[in-house]
Amino acid sequence: MYYCLECAQIHDRGYNENELVFNSGFFTSKGVIYPAGLCREQQVKQLQNDALDDHLTAL
Template identity: 40%
Template sequence: MYYCIQCQTLHPENYSIKEKIFVSGYRYEKDTLYNVGLCEVHKCNGQAKEKKAVSA
């Protein structure tokens, strides 16, 4: 699992073909430390827009 900084949610490894999981970035989610990464851009665009609309 990794925390995607693009869509601000957790993803399993191999969630997308072109994901990038960083070895020097981390984030706590529910008392668990996860690596930070980026999933394939077009796979999460809908989720990212929904999150921004809700938080605005």
């Protein structure tokens, strides 16, 4: 498990290209220490928002 610095949620680690878990940097929640990382959920949301903005601009 790791704490995502982008979406501020704790995720199960999938060991795939959709996440980046750092070797240093940690987050503590309720006495449990989690490694810090980044999921791609925020990146996907940003891409969707950018595509919507582009579509609305084209109108």
